[in-house]
Amino acid sequence: MSLPKQIYAELEQIVGAEYISDREYILAGLRHAMPSSPVKPLSPAAVLLPGTAEEVQQIVRVCNRHGLKFIPTVSSLIGFAYPTALNTIILQLKRMNRIVEINRTDRYAVIEPGVRHGQLRTELMKAGLSYPVAAVGPGGSVLVNFACSSGDNHNQHGASRTNRYILGVEWVLPSGEMVRLGSLANDAGWFCADGPGPSLRGLVKGYAGPFGGFGVITRIAIGLDEWRGPAELPTEGRSPDYKLRLSPDRHKVFIFKFPTLDRLRDAMIEIGKAEIGQAVLKYFNATAALLATQSANDFWELWESGLFQRELSRPLYVYLATHSAEETAYEEAVLREIVAETGGEEVDPAIRAIYENNMDFFILVGFLQRVLRLGGAWAPAKLSADSVHHMFEIGKAIPEFLEEFAAKRLIVDAPDNFQIISMEYGHLAHIELLFLWDRSMPAWGEIPMQVMARSHETEIRHGHHGSMPPRSMPMLGTLGPLYSNCHIWSEKIREAFGTGR
Amino acid sequence: MLPLKDLRHTMESCNHCGQCKWVLGPKTKGYDYAEICPIHQRFGFDAYSGQGLLNIAEEILDGELEYESGLVDLIYSCTTCGACDINCKSVRDMEVLETILALRARVVADGWGPMPAHQEAAGAVAAHHNIYGRAHEQRFDWLAPEVKLTKNCTTAYFAGCSAAYRYPQIAQDTAKILNAGGLEFTVLHAEEYCCGGPLWRTGQIAEARKVAEHNLAVLEKQGIDRVITSCAECFGAFRDFYPRLGPVNFRVMHITEVVQQLIAEQRLTLHHREDRKVTYHDPCLLGRLSEPYVPWNGEIQAFGRHEPPKQWRRGAQGVYDAPREVLQAIPGVEIVEMVRNEENSYCCGGGGGVAEAFPDFSQWTARERCREAGSTGAAAMVSCCPFCQSALEQALGAADGGMKYLDITRLIAEALG
Amino acid sequence: MLAPDVCSAVGEELSRAVGAENISDDAAQLQSCSFDYSVVTGTCPDFIAYPHNKAEVREIVRIANEHHVALVPVSSGPPRFHGDTLPSRGGIVVDFSRMRRILKLDAVSRCAMIEPGVTYGDLVPALEREGMRLNAPLAPRANKSVLTSCLEREATLIPKYQYDYMDPLLTVEVIYGSGEEFRTGSASGPGSPETLKADKVNPWGPGAIDYYRLLSAAQGSMGIVTWAVVRTEVLPTVRKLYFIPLENPQQMCAPLDALLRKRVVDECLALDNTNLATLLAEDPSRDFAALKAALPPWTVLACVAGYQRRPAERVAIQEKYLTDICRDLGLRAQTTLPGAGGLEEEVLRLVSGPWNKEPYWKLRRSDRCHEIFFLAPLSKAGYFVELMRELVAQSRCPELDYGAYVQPLVQGRGAHCSFLLPCDSASESEAEAVRGLFLSASQALAKKGAFFSRPYGPWADLAYRDYSDGAAMLKTLKQIFDPNGILNPGKLCF
Numbered sequence A: 001m002s003l004p005k006q007i008y009a010e011l012e013q014i015v016g017a018e019y020i021s022d023r024e025y026i027l028a029g030l031r032h033a034m035p036s037s038p039v040k041p042l043s044p045a046a047v048l049l050p051g052t053a054e055e056v057q058q059i060v061r062v063c064n065r066h067g068l069k070f071i072p073t074v075s076s077l078i079g080f081a082y083p084t085a086l087n088t089i090i091l092q093l094k095r096m097n098r099i100v101e102i103n104r105t106d107r108y109a110v111i112e113p114g115v116r117h118g119q120l121r122t123e124l125m126k127a128g129l130s131y132p133v134a135a136v137g138p139g140g141s142v143l144v145n146f147a148c149s150s151g152d153n154h155n156q157h158g159a160s161r162t163n164r165y166i167l168g169v170e171w172v173l174p175s176g177e178m179v180r181l182g183s184l185a186n187d188a189g190w191f192c193a194d195g196p197g198p199s200l201r202g203l204v205k206g207y208a209g210p211f212g213g214f215g216v217i218t219r220i221a222i223g224l225d226e227w228r229g230p231a232e233l234p235t236e237g238r239s240p241d242y243k244l245r246l247s248p249d250r251h252k253v254f255i256f257k258f259p260t261l262d263r264l265r266d267a268m269i270e271i272g273k274a275e276i277g278q279a280v281l282k283y284f285n286a287t288a289a290l291l292a293t294q295s296a297n298d299f300w301e302l303w304e305s306g307l308f309q310r311e312l313s314r315p316l317y318v319y320l321a322t323h324s325a326e327e328t329a330y331e332e333a334v335l336r337e338i339v340a341e342t343g344g345e346e347v348d349p350a351i352r353a354i355y356e357n358n359m360d361f362f363i364l365v366g367f368l369q370r371v372l373r374l375g376g377a378w379a380p381a382k383l384s385a386d387s388v389h390h391m392f393e394i395g396k397a398i399p400e401f402l403e404e405f406a407a408k409r410l411i412v413d414a415p416d417n418f419q420i421i422s423m424e425y426g427h428l429a430h431i432e433l434l435f436l437w438d439r440s441m442p443a444w445g446e447i448p449m450q451v452m453a454r455s456h457e458t459e460i461r462h463g464h465h466g467s468m469p470p471r472s473m474p475m476l477g478t479l480g481p482l483y484s485n486c487h488i489w490s491e492k493i494r495e496a497f498g499t500g501r
Numbered sequence B: 001m002l003p004l005k006d007l008r009h010t011m012e013s014c015n016h017c018g019q020c021k022w023v024l025g026p027k028t029k030g031y032d033y034a035e036i037c038p039i040h041q042r043f044g045f046d047a048y049s050g051q052g053l054l055n056i057a058e059e060i061l062d063g064e065l066e067y068e069s070g071l072v073d074l075i076y077s078c079t080t081c082g083a084c085d086i087n088c089k090s091v092r093d094m095e096v097l098e099t100i101l102a103l104r105a106r107v108v109a110d111g112w113g114p115m116p117a118h119q120e121a122a123g124a125v126a127a128h129h130n131i132y133g134r135a136h137e138q139r140f141d142w143l144a145p146e147v148k149l150t151k152n153c154t155t156a157y158f159a160g161c162s163a164a165y166r167y168p169q170i171a172q173d174t175a176k177i178l179n180a181g182g183l184e185f186t187v188l189h190a191e192e193y194c195c196g197g198p199l200w201r202t203g204q205i206a207e208a209r210k211v212a213e214h215n216l217a218v219l220e221k222q223g224i225d226r227v228i229t230s231c232a233e234c235f236g237a238f239r240d241f242y243p244r245l246g247p248v249n250f251r252v253m254h255i256t257e258v259v260q261q262l263i264a265e266q267r268l269t270l271h272h273r274e275d276r277k278v279t280y281h282d283p284c285l286l287g288r289l290s291e292p293y294v295p296w297n298g299e300i301q302a303f304g305r306h307e308p309p310k311q312w313r314r315g316a317q318g319v320y321d322a323p324r325e326v327l328q329a330i331p332g333v334e335i336v337e338m339v340r341n342e343e344n345s346y347c348c349g350g351g352g353g354v355a356e357a358f359p360d361f362s363q364w365t366a367r368e369r370c371r372e373a374g375s376t377g378a379a380a381m382v383s384c385c386p387f388c389q390s391a392l393e394q395a396l397g398a399a400d401g402g403m404k405y406l407d408i409t410r411l412i413a414e415a416l417g
Numbered sequence C: 001m002l003a004p005d006v007c008s009a010v011g012e013e014l015s016r017a018v019g020a021e022n023i024s025d026d027a028a029q030l031q032s033c034s035f036d037y038s039v040v041t042g043t044c045p046d047f048i049a050y051p052h053n054k055a056e057v058r059e060i061v062r063i064a065n066e067h068h069v070a071l072v073p074v075s076s077g078p079p080r081f082h083g084d085t086l087p088s089r090g091g092i093v094v095d096f097s098r099m100r101r102i103l104k105l106d107a108v109s110r111c112a113m114i115e116p117g118v119t120y121g122d123l124v125p126a127l128e129r130e131g132m133r134l135n136a137p138l139a140p141r142a143n144k145s146v147l148t149s150c151l152e153r154e155a156t157l158i159p160k161y162q163y164d165y166m167d168p169l170l171t172v173e174v175i176y177g178s179g180e181e182f183r184t185g186s187a188s189g190p191g192s193p194e195t196l197k198a199d200k201v202n203p204w205g206p207g208a209i210d211y212y213r214l215l216s217a218a219q220g221s222m223g224i225v226t227w228a229v230v231r232t233e234v235l236p237t238v239r240k241l242y243f244i245p246l247e248n249p250q251q252m253c254a255p256l257d258a259l260l261r262k263r264v265v266d267e268c269l270a271l272d273n274t275n276l277a278t279l280l281a282e283d284p285s286r287d288f289a290a291l292k293a294a295l296p297p298w299t300v301l302a303c304v305a306g307y308q309r310r311p312a313e314r315v316a317i318q319e320k321y322l323t324d325i326c327r328d329l330g331l332r333a334q335t336t337l338p339g340a341g342g343l344e345e346e347v348l349r350l351v352s353g354p355w356n357k358e359p360y361w362k363l364r365r366s367d368r369c370h371e372i373f374f375l376a377p378l379s380k381a382g383y384f385v386e387l388m389r390e391l392v393a394q395s396r397c398p399e400l401d402y403g404a405y406v407q408p409l410v411q412g413r414g415a416h417c418s419f420l421l422p423c424d425s426a427s428e429s430e431a432e433a434v435r436g437l438f439l440s441a442s443q444a445l446a447k448k449g450a451f452f453s454r455p456y457g458p459w460a461d462l463a464y465r466d467y468s469d470g471a472a473m474l475k476t477l478k479q480i481f482d483p484n485g486i487l488n489p490g491k492l493c494f
Helices: A006-014 A024-032 A053-066 A116-124 A142-148 A182-186 A259-275 A283-290 A294-307 A305-312 A324-340 A349-357 A368-371 A388-407 A448-463 A473-482 A487-499 B004-013 B038-043 B050-061 B069-077 B085-087 B098-111 B115-127 B158-165 B168-180 B204-219 B232-245 B254-266 B321-329 B359-375 B386-399 B408-416 C005-017 C027-032 C054-067 C122-131 C144-149 C211-215 C255-260 C271-279 C283-294 C311-328 C342-350 C378-393 C428-449 C459-464 C469-483
Strands: A047-049 A069-073 A090-093 A099-103 A108-111 A166-172 A178-181 A216-223 A249-255 A279-282 A315-322 A377-386 A418-423 A430-438 B155-158 B226-229 B251-254 B276-280 B333-335 B381-382 B404-408 C047-049 C073-074 C092-095 C102-106 C111-114 C168-174 C182-183 C224-229 C239-248 C269-274 C298-306 C367-377 C403-409 C414-423
Touching: A006 A047, A006 A053, A006 C367, A024 A099, A024 B050, A024 B069, A024 C239, A053 A069, A053 A090, A053 A166, A069 A216, A099 A116, A099 C271, A108 A279, A142 A166, A142 A216, A166 A249, A166 B050, A178 A182, A178 C311, A178 C469, A182 C459, A216 A377, A249 A305, A249 A324, A249 A349, A259 A279, A259 A315, A259 A324, A259 A388, A259 A418, A283 A294, A283 A305, A283 A430, A305 A349, A315 A324, A315 C224, A324 C311, A368 B004, A377 A388, A377 A448, A388 A418, A388 A430, A388 A448, A430 A448, A473 A487, A473 C027, A487 C469, B004 B050, B004 B098, B004 B408, B038 B069, B038 B359, B050 B069, B050 B085, B069 B098, B085 B098, B098 C168, B115 B381, B155 B168, B158 B168, B158 B232, B158 C073, B168 B254, B168 B404, B168 B408, B204 B232, B226 B232, B226 B254, B232 B251, B232 B386, B251 B254, B254 B321, B254 B408, B254 C239, B276 B321, B359 B386, B381 B386, B381 B408, B386 B404, B404 B408, C005 C047, C005 C054, C027 C047, C054 C073, C054 C092, C054 C168, C054 C224, C111 C122, C122 C144, C144 C168, C168 C211, C168 C283, C239 C311, C239 C342, C255 C269, C255 C298, C255 C311, C255 C378, C269 C271, C271 C283, C271 C298, C271 C342, C271 C403, C271 C414, C298 C311, C367 C428, C378 C414, C378 C428, C459 C469
Parallel strands: A047 A090, A069 A090, B155 B226, B226 B251, B276 B333, B276 B381, B381 B404, C047 C092, C073 C092
Antiparallel strands: A099 A108, A108 A216, A166 A178, A166 A216, A249 A315, A279 A315, A279 A418, A377 A430, A418 A430, C102 C111, C111 C224, C168 C182, C168 C224, C239 C298, C269 C298, C269 C403, C367 C414, C403 C414
């Protein structure tokens, strides 16, 4: 449904005719959500490409005046980027794509929403700086990833989740007012997210972000770490068979397999306590097979060989990134000591070679989208964090609810396709279970709902904190009371500030 | 030619991941030059991208989207450079460019396409066998008397419309190089028609087929087993389009591959030195889109299984090394690479019928490419496609930044002394 | 003061809630709650209540809501410095000294679950027994509440363990001003704290809101926290303290930044000779001047450590980085304290646990003090130190021997800058001059970009005067969590 002419004219006045459209063929590019969703999203009423925060403010005010809903997006990879109500306009923030500042001394970068991981991460390398890139592909928006969505990443053992790195925030509220958070509030620069007083940063993002459902973040600063690699990625080869090796003196990858999850867990905890390693994770095995192959057929050939089930059902990936060969040797010695104590063994060298030859797995994760390659569908059933110990308890309980789906051949038989990533030297960890189902099955759209429901039942039965946040409003209504009535508080806040969508 | 309905798997598989718009991560070198899709970079809306065109194609296929002139403009603003396709295929089993080409064919079949300029080109090809509407008898005006042709030779140099009419120097240099290397060849003379590539890529399949079938028949009749081109567009058409029409009984080589071979065999020596720093622009149809078409008629089963297995063309086997090795063999030439090179090369703006239908946007794209070339510090941009030359030369001329465009055959010819 | 009838009703209800023996209306005790070492003017509360558990806290909040009586949560023992615990309009001081249980020490998941009355004096040795330690502030007083310190985002000594300004706080259980109970992060659920198996170490959420941040630096004005889980660290088995003498404060940024980029050091801070001498003098009245004179103008203290595995090797590698970095900068890292050799062990003790002597170190040189502290990028710390020197020089007390302390935070991306202004109450004019300096310097520093992220007392005006949109948002939140405004009214922008 198109916008009334007068409203369109008001919006056009703000962004210019070139950057607004309600033509059906333009909107067609914004109403085909994930193949994993059985529901085709509603069409937006219009799409706008604002160029500045001031334009965003004006648009939001027009929306408020006329009762329009708005969804800010950049790459629109996730389902939350799509309208669920009529009279919704999409603000694609791609034109707001400036790296406003890279501050080498104070180690932060100020960015607008349109800056992508591929751009910022590689630009920062030139300055010897880095940040943990969440596994969303190089075209993912850095700002969205940090401030609006999730933010787990392979390197969060030596670094952390992206939410930790948010500094100053510039935010257009659902009312259209602009508020600046942290040190920015008092014109003290971008370096701090919290304050003055109670930290309004808490409204920007919790475990996950609001996914564009709470005003529009127009600029953030993110904290930066030192980059321990070269100024430019030493990529060799051509698509899709890139090689990316970093100096073995300072960058080393190990993959060990363990007889039990408990042993693997103990190794992860000990590595954390020793404060070694940049990335430490139990990675998905089916996903690993997808990333290691170039086509669905290649995947099936590999998967049916059983190699990845045999070698990677309980793997521990460790990536060491240090400042010197001596430090690498030290970390390797400690690592091997721990692995020996906990009963780990090296996996097939061919598997380790995959990661040695392409360390992008620990940099930009440029191959991530291969997980989508089966052309079927996928979803995460678990998505939460707590201690390493607790995450493994959750992992151990996965077969309780997943096996029935595999037995009925509703999903790919991959009960070990979950990851547990150590965070902040093992102070906590994140879990994610990916299950893959097939869109050619009858009633395929119900499969993810059933898996998630059974997953929740298992968590409630065991007292496992395995799915935060509940991922939809109906679920939130049902499960919120079990989560400290968080749905009531979030609703109160939404009511008080509005949401925009 | 795959009809649109056979590409539904691709349309339904798109997750909006954005890889069709961005250089793949490990190949990215910084903030600038990270975008890969000209229409997306220029117009911004998602509809202007590989992903958007898949979405549009699906809605047209399902009868959910009505034609209007803006939609047709959008579809024809794509340069069909295939950057989306190769980047997508780096991570997915999808046929993005096939879908875009099938969409264009569908638009033509539905009576909404192509653009008037493309119809004009098709009319010119029908009347004069070349896209410019020039007299067919002038097609071999470039052929100087000193060029040595070999009768009954099984190697043919296919000059193509552009070199024949617009850039005869390329054809002359190519002939000179072949003669210098002692490689026997012939030309098709009056039997050389447009390769059909520009018609195919604008959805005019019947018209394209007609000239292609003519060329195929001539090549067959003359017993040609090797075709040499100096034009990436022709090269791409022979590699990708002709096999769709039936068995192709000849090899296609680009002049740079021939020179590479001649140098390796020490049949050609490039000795004249001229110091210059150049950057090489990979034409899409010589690079990422030049892998031979391999027909696949199978079934896509659950979880993406292709039965029988499909041989994917992911762009890795394009002609990337030959032009670089040849340039390196020229004394005094230093190559500085652009960020977006090889399979990630950024479009020149000259392909897909865009230069004819949307010259302003074509030049916008060419300027973006020239901006990148300028950032390397090179004095010249070298390539080997007359369509690229047309777009890039115009942009460089307008920019007046001092950078020159050179076809690679000119450098080789000069280096022969 | 409450009206007599309200006072009486409240007293009765409080007695029922916590037991008569656990409330006080003793005038002297009430009086002691009305002042501290800050410039804030307080009022006398009507009661002090000493709850023992969450149920009692909830009942106190109910009573306060019913009678519209202010509640002022107090967790630490005196001396207090910020005015945050001074009632602005009487009411009930909720004293948590009876909620002093360490509920859990977990060496595997490296955390401690504590009630608000648990002090550094309680927790640090308890952790040590379990092979753990806490990233704590510099020499906190032994009776300081750990929970409050964390909740108030106090600066801590080990920047590498700080990923953002909220560390080391993880999750909390809170009774909001509305009387409703809530748990943050992975403490939220599913189910009750008893059935939940999570270790409650994920601070974020639940959902899209970081509720714990909304409680931070709130001076108890949003909710009353009844327990918290805080992050702990492995206790080093080998530690080596290095001293980097500096001639001027502008030199401090480079070594600190280089060390923290590489995450070489554990404890890491810079003190001027006034503060260091204050901390180290055996008897300040006797030793301070000489010690100060002997110390370099500034000293960076940097501790390298090894943990449970190959500690000596780790220390050797870190030492090499440390010495290389200093050498490259033309500085010298040494294991003896320049100018005061022999006190190294004492310095190590200072950065390892609470201050156990009397008086508290900030009061060693005078019976009162004012402290100006704020956040800045580490690169600007030197600038602010210089600016403060100029401000003091231009003030009515130009000879004031104030101490300066720079604490790098959040892996070196920020710094806590502190200026300790001694103030002898025996001289009213001096006290007035120092007080004036405190106020005017705060303003001047803020104007130049000092970020008063924890705006106690008069700093609230600095923070919110030109931040009306943020203040409006905070008021909206306050309305949600504490609709009757009973929690510590008059603080911040409330």
